[in-house]
Amino acid sequence: DSGVTQTPKHLITATGQRVTLRCSPRSGDLSVYWYQQSLDQGLQFLIQYYNGEERAKGNILERFSAQQFPDLHSELNLSSLELGDSALYFCASSDPHGGDNVLTFGAGSRLTVL
Amino acid sequence: GEDVEQSLFLSVREGDSSVINCTYTDSSSTYLYWYKQEPGAGLQLLTYIFSNMDMKQDQRLTVLLNKKDKHLSLRIADTQTGDSAIYFCAENGRLAFGKGNQVVVIP
Numbered sequence: 001d002s003g004v005t006q007t008p009k010h011l012i013t014a015t016g017q018r019v020t021l022r023c024s025p026r027s028g029d030l031s032v033y034w035y036q037q038s039l040d041q042g043l044q045f046l047i048q049y050y051n052g053e054e055r056a057k058g059n060i061l062e063r064f065s066a067q068q069f070p071d072l073h074s075e076l077n078l079s080s081l082e083l084g085d086s087a088l089y090f091c092a093s094s095d096p097h098g099g100d101n102v103l104t105f106g107a108g109s110r111l112t113v114l
Numbered sequence: 115g116e117d118v119e120q121s122l123f124l125s126v127r128e129g130d131s132s133v134i135n136c137t138y139t140d141s142s143s144t145y146l147y148w149y150k151q152e153p154g155a156g157l158q159l160l161t162y163i164f165s166n167m168d169m170k171q172d173q174r175l176t177v178l179l180n181k182k183d184k185h186l187s188l189r190i191a192d193t194q195t196g197d198s199a200i201y202f203c204a205e206n207g208r209l210a211f212g213k214g215n216q217v218v219v220i221p
Contacts, residue, residue: 042213090156101206105156
């Protein structure tokens with residue numbers, strides 16, 4: 001157990017639908033990161049939050065949004081889902097005061113869009 | 115394009131050494147990392163090297179850093195079946211991992 005908790009582990013839904021993925025960071029970590037892993041694109045950085053504020057943005061589609069709440073958990077919202085959104089979505093957290101910026105990853109949420 | 119370039123499939127016999135490589139773009143990176151992703155799991159930090167070092171040895175792992183060419187390599191000595199995984203290199207600040215190197219260890 002890495003200390004980063006992601007739910008749900010698996011999710012199957014249909015095109016056009018909307019889903020929310022949830023992440024609880026490791027205790028004491030203020031930064032949360034979201035990544036998408038697919039076979040053809042590899043591991044793509046989507047977005048980072050630090051203490052509730054957006055810190056960095058990567059290849060996140062406009063149909064996707066995220067937020068980090070005061071208790072530091074984060075949610076990734078995926079809407080108007082397409083077949084190509086099927087992927088593993090990872091959350092990671094880090095302690096920004098650690099200096100080395102090591103990321104601790106959750107086990108991922110596997111999304112299948114049919 | 116990707117900030118970190120790596121995409122390789124490597125098959126290695128148990129007990130042999132394996133070497134995986136990666137190139138990165140951000141010369142200001144303070145740390146460079148190797149992460150390991152076992153089947154069905156998230157990434158775990160394997161090792162990292164501070165950018166002012168050329169080499170770091172950690173048990174069976176040797177990390178080599180060529181700052182001039184922005185090239186990072188990971189050597190795994192006495193490769194074991196538990197080393198079968200996808201290996202990602204990453205640089206701090208860029209948050210980019212690339213496609214990874216898949217290593218399959220044959221018993």
